[in-house]
Amino acid sequence: MSNSDMEKLVDTSEEWIIERTGIKERRIADESQAASDLAYEASKIALERAGLQAEDIDLIIVATVTGDMPFPATACFLQNKLGAVNAAGFDINATCSGFLYGLYVADGLIKSGMHRKILVVGAEVLSKITDWDDRTTCVLFGDGAGAVIVGPTEEDRGILSMHINSDGRMWDLLHVPGGGSRNPASKETIDKKLHYIKMKGNETFKVAVRTLEELVVRTLEENGLDSSQLSLLIPHQANLRIIQATADRLKLPFDKVVVNLDKYGNTSAASIPIALDEAVASGRIGKGDYILLEAFGGGLTWASALIKW
Ligand code: COA
Numbered sequence: 001m002s003n004s005d006m007e008k009l010v011d012t013s014e015e016w017i018i019e020r021t022g023i024k025e026r027r028i029a030d031e032s033q034a035a036s037d038l039a040y041e042a043s044k045i046a047l048e049r050a051g052l053q054a055e056d057i058d059l060i061i062v063a064t065v066t067g068d069m070p071f072p073a074t075a076c077f078l079q080n081k082l083g084a085v086n087a088a089g090f091d092i093n094a095t096c097s098g099f100l101y102g103l104y105v106a107d108g109l110i111k112s113g114m115h116r117k118i119l120v121v122g123a124e125v126l127s128k129i130t131d132w133d134d135r136t137t138c139v140l141f142g143d144g145a146g147a148v149i150v151g152p153t154e155e156d157r158g159i160l161s162m163h164i165n166s167d168g169r170m171w172d173l174l175h176v177p178g179g180g181s182r183n184p185a186s187k188e189t190i191d192k193k194l195h196y197i198k199m200k201g202n203e204t205f206k207v208a209v210r211t212l213e214e215l216v217v218r219t220l221e222e223n224g225l226d227s228s229q230l231s232l233l234i235p236h237q238a239n240l241r242i243i244q245a246t247a248d249r250l251k252l253p254f255d256k257v258v259v260n261l262d263k264y265g266n267t268s269a270a271s272i273p274i275a276l277d278e279a280v281a282s283g284r285i286g287k288g289d290y291i292l293l294e295a296f297g298g299g300l301t302w303a304s305a306l307i308k309w
Helices: 003-009 014-021 035-050 074-082 095-111 168-173 187-191 201-222 240-249 268-281
Strands: 059-063 088-092 118-125 143-150 158-166 230-235 290-297 301-308
Touching: 003 014, 014 240, 035 059, 035 074, 035 118, 035 143, 035 268, 059 074, 059 095, 074 088, 074 118, 088 095, 095 118, 095 143, 095 158, 095 268, 095 290, 095 301, 118 268, 143 268, 158 201, 168 201, 201 230, 201 240, 201 290, 201 301, 230 240, 230 268, 268 290
Parallel strands: 059 088, 059 118, 230 290
Antiparallel strands: 118 143, 158 301, 290 301
């Protein structure tokens, strides 16, 4: 869906969207598709690239805020589709930081020896919780999924450190008010459009910039690394100006930053694994490279991962 398609829906312009966000297009799932359908496609590719069968997976973690149903977990739908009969599965709701929260849990469970092959997926069908009459949000989001498989290694590489944070005091900056036990689905909640994303964009923007700048600096410091040693920054794809500010804080040249929000918009928990996949596929990551992943989202939540590839 292009920016000119957006112009037909709401009072906006191609120039405004590109200038304020960097987004040119976003992908919208078919009406029949739910999060587990997208998660399934990404997971099949991950299994194939890892040379594994679905039966080899012993845990499935799906990060999503647009699960197929309130319950069961989307991880269970995915398990069923894949035939991952030896796995347990659960979902993580940490909005746009969800993939890194999932990776954090996977990292801990692998390091403790409790699991050996964990499928971590970020999958979102945000188009289904987007208010297509609200120009302040509808231009931002897109649908997608990405997947990784995490396992132990004896080599001197892997996830070096992970950092997760949240601050519930600012929950109202970005949320979906309806459909949960606070405002259960009713004719009234639907009439009031409470099942759609509500965001105080400008306030969220300011907190995101400040928080991410601090987070990336702290992540490198705690690992005794200088930003010049970084090969690649893979940020959550919410807004090009936020990404630019984070890169500037690290004095990182922009060719070391993965940006694909022009094509996909903000896909929440899916953005980082999609960007990671594209970086790997295009040869931008080599063995031994230090890569930094970071995300920020509703909750508020934020997270980072430093990986030696
Ligand atoms: N088209 C045209 N005008 C728009 C618009 C659109 N799609 N959306 C908002 N506007 C208008 C606003 O109504 C406002 O008009 P006003 O000044 O007459 O009131 C003006 O543009 C500025 O709005 P503002 O919200 O201050 O713009 P902004 O520069 O902050 O950009 C966002 C808006 C949403 C792009 C930006 O705030 C953002 O990216 N926020 C953070 C998103 C994020 O990181 N989320 C968390 C992670 S998921």
